[in-house]
Amino acid sequence: MRMSDVLTPSQRKYCMSRIRGKNTKPELHFRKVLWAGGFRYRLKNRLAGKPDIVFPGKHLVIFVDGCFWHGCPEHSQVxxxxxGFWEEKLAKNKARDQEVNAILMQQGWKVLRFWEHEIKKALPECVERVASLIQETEE
Incomplete structure (x- = not known):
């Protein structure tokens, strides 16, 4: 037996319209910690995929991916x-992420992607990954 949505279509539409693609809580938290740690980055860019955080001088871009929208292997549920709609939508999102990674790497950028749950549960390790990659580019 198939369970229906507990919200009306108009309520669901409103809820989904409130979901933002940038300045999410995990992204804002990550940015604040990076800035406080002395890392200087840019936000506005015209790069493929519109990375969340850009270190132009280091040719490093960072994406903070939501577990639902980007198909996290641990948390994503269709x-x-x-x-059918959601399987197709989420598959396209994953394919686009891979395509964006390839484009940016062809252009000489290093790409880091963090799941929102990584930011929430292992923030120091995420910052360390950024720091070590920046340090590599300085050597």
Whole structure:
């Protein structure tokens, strides 16, 4: 038996419209910690995929990916209602992420991607990954 959505279509539409693609809580938290640690980055850019954080001088870009929208292997679950739509949508998101990575790497950028759950649970390790990659580029 298929379970229907507990919200009306107009309520669901409103809820989904409130989801933002930038300045999410994990992204803001990560940026604040990086800035406090002395890392200077840029936000506005015209690069493929519109990275969340850019270190232009180091040719390093960072994406903070939401577990649902980018298909986290640990947390992503396809909604039960309208399953076909969501499977296609999430598959396209994953394919686009891989394509953006390839484009940026061809242009000479180093690409780091963090899951939102990594930022929430292992922030020091995420900052360390950024620091070690920046240090590599300075050598």
């Amino acid at each position: 909604p039960k209602s309208n399953r």
